Amino acid sequence: MNFRLLVFYISAIIALSLASVSYFYVQNWTHFAFIAVVSLIISFILLTNILHRHILNRISNIYKLIRSLKLGKDMKVLLAEHASEDPILSTEREVKNWAIQKSSEIDQLKAQEKFRREFLSNISHEFKTPLFAIQGYIETLKDGMIEDDIEMANNFLNKASRNIDRLTYLLNDLDQISKLETGQITINKEKFDVIELILETVDHLIDKARKQNIDIVIDIKNNSPIYVKADKQRIQQVLVNLIDNSIKYGKQDGKTKINIYPLFDQILVEITDNGFGIEEKNISRVFERFFRTDKSRSRDIGGSGLGLSIVKHIIEAHQQTVHARSTEGIGTTFGFTLEKAKGNT
Numbered sequence: 625m626n627f628r629l630l631v632f633y634i635s636a637i638i639a640l641s642l643a644s645v646s647y648f649y650v651q652n653w654t655h656f657a658f659i660a661v662v663s664l665i666i667s668f669i670l671l672t673n674i675l676h677r678h679i680l681n682r683i684s685n686i687y688k689l690i691r692s693l694k695l696g697k698d699m700k701v702l703l704a705e706h707a708s709e710d711p712i713l714s715t716e717r718e719v720k721n722w723a724i725q726k727s728s729e730i731d732q733l734k735a736q737e738k739f740r741r742e743f744l745s746n747i748s749h750e751f752k753t754p755l756f757a758i759q760g761y762i763e764t765l766k767d768g769m770i771e772d773d774i775e776m777a778n779n780f781l782n783k784a785s786r787n788i789d790r791l792t793y794l795l796n797d798l799d800q801i802s803k804l805e806t807g808q809i810t811i812n813k814e815k816f817d818v819i820e821l822i823l824e825t826v827d828h829l830i831d832k833a834r835k836q837n838i839d840i841v842i843d844i845k846n847n848s849p850i851y852v853k854a855d856k857q858r859i860q861q862v863l864v865n866l867i868d869n870s871i872k873y874g875k876q877d878g879k880t881k882i883n884i885y886p887l888f889d890q891i892l893v894e895i896t897d898n899g900f901g902i903e904e905k906n907i908s909r910v911f912e913r914f915f916r917t918d919k920s921r922s923r924d925i926g927g928s929g930l931g932l933s934i935v936k937h938i939i940e941a942h943q944q945t946v947h948a949r950s951t952e953g954i955g956t957t958f959g960f961t962l963e964k965a966k967g968n969t
């Protein structure tokens with residue numbers, strides 16, 4: 625109920641009671657009406673003032689508490705904002721909003737906590753696998769394999785060394801993600817021809833593609849360069865991971881297609897393969913750190929699942945977007961945008 629209406633009803637009850645008492649003694653209707661009106665006005669003014677002060681003081685204390693916890697608005701600001709409204713109603717609304725905001729913050733904190741726990745378990749798992757392998761090889765070598773079978777010992781040393789390389793890649797990737805997240809890696813934008821960069825990157829990966837007899841086709845309409853403004857080295861990293869994924873998760877004798885689409889003030893680069901694809905439910909998760917689909921885990925291909933997370937960070941640090949679409953058994957497309965270079969900049 626509205627605050628003023630409530631005060632009015634209470635005042636009316638008081639006024640009627642007083643007027644009835646006076647009628648009982650004086651037996652005069654004019655006198656009754658006079659007492660009723662006067663006491664209604666006086667009790668309305670008094671009650672409004674007393675209750676207002678009393679309630680507002682308490683609300684003010686609640687606000688002081690909220691404010692001291694840096695959680696809400698200043699009471700004065702609130703009252704100024706809702707000067708024409710009922711203070712109890714506006715306070716109720718403010719507190720409700722505040723509670724909703726707090727509960728969404730708590731949900732966010734819970735999600736972060738869950739993410740942190742998963743991250744720690746993923747990271748220890750990723751480190752354990754190569755470490756245990758190295759430990760196994762070294763134990764066997766220590767147990768006399770060097771004297772018994774030098775060829776096998778060499779083989780074990782090579783395997784141990786490959787596992788150390790894997791640990792090094794993992795650490796480098798993690799180091800890069802944390803630097804990108806904390807803004808320690810700065811994006812040095814320059815003007816360059818994206819077609820030239822794509823050709824150069826494909827050149828690095830062509831041997832790997834040939835091993836699986838995968839054809840890499842670059843769809844260039846004409847031979848003219850397309851200039852973009854971005855960090856060339858980081859964009860090459862993006863291209864390497866996306867093309868490398870298209871080969872790793874592509875099929876034998878398959879095809880990787882690279883398309884470049886000019887947009888208004890951006891260009892869109894898309895890398896499409898006809899590999900085993902990604903399940904619908906996993907598409908949005910492939911950019912998460914350490915995420916690998918069950919298929920790539922079971923076939924023991926792929927790396928640690930950090931590549932696409934780095935790709936996302938790099939593209940977002942350029943204020944651009946990256947997306948994925950895929951149909952299981954048909955293939956996958958990853959696309960990202962880049963800023964077109966204007967004039968000489």
Ligand SMILES: Nc1ncnc2c1ncn2[C@@H]1O[C@H](COP(=O)(O)OP(=O)(O)OP(=O)(O)O)[C@@H](O)[C@H]1O
Nearest residue numbers: 869873910916917920926927928929930931932956
């Ligand atoms: N083109 C693709 N086709 C099918 N699945 C893909 C494709 N690209 C990525 N994926 C899936 O997404 C996962 C994450 O990819 P991401 O590049 O982040 O990691 P990775 O390739 O496994 O390891 P890294 O890139 O760190 O060496 C992959 O493990 C794979 O399951």
Ligand SMILES: [Mg+2]
Nearest residue numbers: 865869931932
């Ligand atoms: Mg990858």
